[in-house]
Amino acid sequence: MTENNNEKTYTIYSIANLPRESINDSTGLYQIPHLQMPLFTDQGEINTLIPDEFVNTIINGDCEQVLKAIPDNSIDLIFTSPPYADQRSATYGGIKPDQYVAWFMPKAKEFYRILKPEGSFVLNIKERVVDGERHTYVIELILAMRKMGWRWTEEYMWHKKNSYPGKWPNRFRDNWERLLHFTKEKHFKMYQEEVMLPVGDWAQSRLKKLSETDKKRDNSKVGSGFGKNISNWVGRDMVYPNNVLHMATECYNQQHSAVFPVALPEWFIKLFTQPGDMILDPFNGSGTTCVAASRLERNYLGIDINQEYCELAANRIRSEMLTRKG
Amino acid sequence: MTENNNEKTYTIYSIANLPRESINDSTGLYQIPHLQMPLFTDQGEINTLIPDEFVNTIINGDCEQVLKAIPDNSIDLIFTSPPYADQRSATYGGIKPDQYVAWFMPKAKEFYRILKPEGSFVLNIKERVVDGERHTYVIELILAMRKMGWRWTEEYMWHKKNSYPGKWPNRFRDNWERLLHFTKEKHFKMYQEEVMLPVGDWAQSRLKKLSETDKKRDNSKVGSGFGKNISNWVGRDMVYPNNVLHMATECYNQQHSAVFPVALPEWFIKLFTQPGDMILDPFNGSGTTCVAASRLERNYLGIDINQEYCELAANRIRSEMLTRKG
């Protein structure tokens, strides 16, 4: 970001509509065009940009500032993994754990404004260990979010399948992360059929022959009121998943390693959006969320304060698209 | 519990040293001896009981009251699963979510007093959904515990492989629970070798083809420091586990079924105690914690407010011991 009196300009990396001849034959990547785009007028007012300017782009800047140019209620899904407290300090400045909530909340305010009422905000986060204890900034963040008006609808669990074994004197390797699901409203858009799974092996033998109790509604013995009719399941080959996601961590290439695999945003994009919907990652990093959105034919906007990450992300999406086109 | 002026008596189910002739041949179970034991004197003072009276017993009463008779710093591990808010209301009071922290904290105070400085408190809990949102009583509990002096050392995750089916318009079924690990001190007893695992698929698929880039990349990762030793794992047949526990809930065909499998307390008992150590479950329920302790030759004390559960637990441990003796 460059600042010049009241005029702030952000570098925008546009992925769509890129001329075919800009492919660099030696690297196999597109050249990156830098569109210089004023976000504020000389009077310091927000430049009224048509939303198209933001569609399928990566913007280099502080999301708190850049998002001011995004209209209210315009985003269908926010999926992001913000810099964890005191981590990735080389690129993000290393937010201190005790200041984490204060650092995050002004941004959350903007997220709330731009998210559609029936949209979702999925936050991938995990508290770090400070002085031998799990720090409380994540749970304090949840409480602060609710005070702001967000609903803490669910907490999905990402089980990292392939972490290396490791141990410290007082703990083992941390193999899971939180995926906090916030919404603005009680009713929000969710397309559950899009993430259905093949039924387990148990079904084949289990459903072959049904007992008498299986054929009628059988109430739970503990009085929870939960009953079931197993005969409803005959012939079913797909089942709904649960709130635990088993996914391996993934390294994109030698230059950087992504903090989460593409399959992670893909799952939530399929679950909470439809093709053509608008997805935002305000801490875009290496651009995994945008890659997922691009693959699933959703529109995306990635914002990152680090210019190198922005270039990396734009390149990554472009080569992705090139590969898909064959 | 019966109350008579200032004298309170609790029914204590003693499992050890039971005479062999008390086996009931028709039921195959021991007869339950009821030892009536005054915990308070006529003056309302605590009866100074020798600790032996509590060893390997199940006591029917409110843990907050019963624990007043237990000396300071005398328990090595507390493992428990308290009644969740609004759940199990048939047997427990059915604590309202908004009152949960206030209900729990006086008990936590007693737990703190009786736990040895280097001991551990493992709390199995999960927040329920209220009005379409995850209620915040569990995370508020964590904050209240820290205010009391507890250290929130770790949060293990129990992935329930076979939880009750269900899907709703706004969520999938909940397949995980928290295992909050609290300690009094930064340094506590942990016997990590006791829970090591045979090398599984992980090592076969991953360790064998460790490339130079793998080693380099892990070295550069956020400074955790163990990456540099990754090649040390090659050739080992046992590895340390991580903080995700994959366990199915046990389903007994005919009798009751417990809320967690024996393997769950077993894992933490092996990790945090040695044979002969003293383990407490203040919300004993069907006695799974005590079964695990008994199997692993630790001493135990189970407390539950529900008499039927106490009888069930005592019977369960007795038949367990009988089976083991052959």
Add this chain to the structure above:
DNA sequence: GTTCCGCATGAATCGATAG
């Protein structure tokens, strides 16, 4: 013995309707 197969069981939550 060992494998196979039948069967009982479980910390749930939502929306509609009734009081």
Add this chain to the structure above:
DNA sequence: ACTATCGATTCATGCGGAA
């Protein structure tokens, strides 16, 4: 308007007896 009740929804596992 608020609260209580009720019907609808959905898998995977271990045990025990049979093959």
